[in-house]
Amino acid sequence: MIAHAAPPAWALLAYLASGVLFILALRGLSSPATSRAGNRFGIIGMALAIVTTLVTHIPAALYSGVGVEVDNGLITPFESFAFVPDYVAIFEVLAAIAIGGTIGWVIARRIKMTDMPQLVAAFHSLVGMAAVLVGWAAYLNPEAFGITGAAGLIEPQSRVEMGLGIAIGAITFSGSVIAFLKLAGKMSGAPILLPARHVINLGTLAGILILVGYFTQDQSIAVIALITALAFAIGFLLIIPIGGADMPVVVSMLNSYSGWAAAAMGFTLHNTAMIITGALVGSSGAILSYIMCKAMNRSFISVIAGGFGADASVGSGEAREQRPYKQGSADDAAFMLEQAEKVIIIPGYGMAVAQAQHALREMADKLKEKGVEVKYAIHPVAGRMPGHMNVLLAEANVPYDEVFELEDINSEFSQADVAFIIGANDVVNPAAKTDKTSPIYGMPVFDVGAAKQIFFIKRSMGGVGYAGVDNDVFYLDQTMMLLSDAKKMVEEIVKALD
Amino acid sequence: MDFISILSIFVLACFVGYYVVWSVTPALHTPLMAVTNAISSVIIVGALIASAAAGSAGSKWLGLLGVVLASVNIFGGFAVTARMLAMYKKKDKPAAKESGK
Numbered sequence: 001m002i003a004h005a006a007p008p009a010w011a012l013l014a015y016l017a018s019g020v021l022f023i024l025a026l027r028g029l030s031s032p033a034t035s036r037a038g039n040r041f042g043i044i045g046m047a048l049a050i051v052t053t054l055v056t057h058i059p060a061a062l063y064s065g066v067g068v069e070v071d072n073g074l075i076t077p078f079e080s081f082a083f084v085p086d087y088v089a090i091f092e093v094l095a096a097i098a099i100g101g102t103i104g105w106v107i108a109r110r111i112k113m114t115d116m117p118q119l120v121a122a123f124h125s126l127v128g129m130a131a132v133l134v135g136w137a138a139y140l141n142p143e144a145f146g147i148t149g150a151a152g153l154i155e156p157q158s159r160v161e162m163g164l165g166i167a168i169g170a171i172t173f174s175g176s177v178i179a180f181l182k183l184a185g186k187m188s189g190a191p192i193l194l195p196a197r198h199v200i201n202l203g204t205l206a207g208i209l210i211l212v213g214y215f216t217q218d219q220s221i222a223v224i225a226l227i228t229a230l231a232f233a234i235g236f237l238l239i240i241p242i243g244g245a246d247m248p249v250v251v252s253m254l255n256s257y258s259g260w261a262a263a264a265m266g267f268t269l270h271n272t273a274m275i276i277t278g279a280l281v282g283s284s285g286a287i288l289s290y291i292m293c294k295a296m297n298r299s300f301i302s303v304i305a306g307g308f309g310a311d312a313s314v315g316s317g318e319a320r321e322q323r324p325y326k327q328g329s330a331d332d333a334a335f336m337l338e339q340a341e342k343v344i345i346i347p348g349y350g351m352a353v354a355q356a357q358h359a360l361r362e363m364a365d366k367l368k369e370k371g372v373e374v375k376y377a378i379h380p381v382a383g384r385m386p387g388h389m390n391v392l393l394a395e396a397n398v399p400y401d402e403v404f405e406l407e408d409i410n411s412e413f414s415q416a417d418v419a420f421i422i423g424a425n426d427v428v429n430p431a432a433k434t435d436k437t438s439p440i441y442g443m444p445v446f447d448v449g450a451a452k453q454i455f456f457i458k459r460s461m462g463g464v465g466y467a468g469v470d471n472d473v474f475y476l477d478q479t480m481m482l483l484s485d486a487k488k489m490v491e492e493i494v495k496a497l498d
Numbered sequence: 499m500d501f502i503s504i505l506s507i508f509v510l511a512c513f514v515g516y517y518v519v520w521s522v523t524p525a526l527h528t529p530l531m532a533v534t535n536a537i538s539s540v541i542i543v544g545a546l547i548a549s550a551a552a553g554s555a556g557s558k559w560l561g562l563l564g565v566v567l568a569s570v571n572i573f574g575g576f577a578v579t580a581r582m583l584a585m586y587k588k589k590d591k592p593a594a595k596e597s598g599k
Binding site: 015018019022023025026027029030031032035036038039042043045046049050053054057058059086089092093096097098099100101102103104105107108109111113116119120123124126127129130131133134136137138140141143144145157251252255258259261262263265266267268269270271272273274275276277278279280281282283284285287288291378380385386387388390391394395397400403405 | 499501504507508509511512514515516518519520521522523524525526527528529530531532533534535536537538539540541542543544545546547548549550551552553554556557558560561562563564565566567568569570571572573574575576577578579580581582583584585586587
């Protein structure tokens with residue numbers, strides 16, 4: 001077996017190069033213009049890492065024979081080695097890549113852009129599971145990974161890295177599966193609250209850490225199996241109490257975990273590419289979580305603790321009597337949109353659910369033909385994952401220079417004739433500024449109230465936002481509620497604009 | 499490589515990650531997640547080592563399964579990222595036309 005030997009220098013350099021290529025892949029995303037080149041760097045980096053590993057670890061059957069060497073009359077016996085490639089094993093590895101690759105490729109081709117959050121969650125779960133499998137494989141065959149120390153035992157340091165890698169991977173897996181089920185609507189998005197869940201969760205986490213410590217003393221299979229089982233359980237327990245509205249944070253957080261899992265495995269395997277990638281992905285997910293939390297004015301801890309949006313009857317919910325509001329039709333809206341000089345569109349998750357982005361773009365095109373200035377305003381937590389709305393608008397061919405972030409456009413509402421809210425709710429709720437008792441208090445929101453006219457597309461007056469709070473914008477003098485399915489309403493407006 | 503060298507690479511890479519990710523435009527945060535997903539599947543390296551090594555049938559099969567899962571992610575992640583990024587591209591021209599630039 002050749003895997004014992006340290007990888008040759010060129011292989012180490014190749015892994016370093018692929019780490020650098022991954023950095024360039026992320027760097028490319030600083031602007032849409034450079035992003036495609038970035039993605040290619042990523043692909044090259046990955047190909048380099050895979051080919052390097054395959055070449056340095058060709059499955060081979062080792063034959064040894066004994067011979068003699070005659071040198072200056074001195075006869076020395078020696079062992080000769082011959083590597084014969086193990087073609088069956090090579091085939092198996094390539095087949096595994098082909099099977100996985102085909103599945104991934106087909107899914108990526110077919111997935112609808114609105115389903116992107118659950119796809120990303122599903123992919124996270126695969127990274128987590130792969131980390132668990134690699135950790136276990138290293139445990140079962142430590143020699144192949146060169147991590148055996150004295151007496152054929154696994155080095156204690158490697159055991160810690162392995163234990164942590166398996167634990168983080170398992171948490172990523174089960175957490176992502178729950179996030180996937182919630183995002184795909186296969187499981188209620190409502191938080192599921194167990195009694196004493198904080199005690200259970202903290203106890204389980206402490207248990208995992210203690211077991212990882214104990215693993216350095218006793219490398220029996222029961223210990224590592226228990227670590228794995230507890231980590232699967234805690235990933236599940238951590239995500240079930242978190243509600244649908246907090247999913248952007250959860251998806252980012254799991255993204256971060258999948259990175260740390262890769263990094264921990266990189267430590268075990270002494271592999272530069274894995275460590276660099278793990279650190280990149282880990283910090284990327286952490287930063288996205290931070291951005292999402294800040295955009296909701298929530299602390300990371302409160303999101304993790306869960307339970308947000310659990311009870312719609314709390315606060316203003318109970319005092320919610322019928323207040324007068326104005327309802328309009330598509331024709332009314334079309335008439336007023338035509339007269340406007342400047343329209344700002346605020347899309348939210350409801351637009352994604354209704355698949356209204358294409359109709360919306362059509363409406364914007366019609367308005368632009370009539371000389372109306374149209375801009376899109378996107379809140380960082382709109383949708384179910386960071387940048388979700390941007391992708392949907394991009395899919396509908398909305399030029400990205402018409403799409404603005406919260407802080408760049410918020411001052412423009414006072415000059416806007418129409419604020420057009422489609423499928424968003426909490427991100428325009430003034431209670432975030434005025435009502436200290438509101439669960440969304442302190443969250444930065446769009447100042448739609450400053451616009452001369454507000455159109456609010458909503459399915460019905462019954463539902464409230466995911467935060468479960470009523471929205472004063474519904475009842476403003478300049479607000480016209482357009483109660484219908486978002487796509488149908490926008491299509492009717494488009495018709496009326498002709 | 500000794501532990502300190504590995505740790506040094508890790509810590510420096512965290513800093514690189516921090517600065518690189520802050521420079522990513524918010525409009526591309528979804529492609530960012532998709533591509534980080536794809537690259538974190540570099541964990542396939544570990545799975546390949548396990549599946550190529552002789553000595554433990556259990557380790558080998560776990561490795562092969564790991565290769566399958568990571569491959570789904572690699573191909574799927576890069577393909578879906580490319581698909582998304584292509585959408586940001588094709589409207590450059592119509593955009594210029596529509597807004598009368």
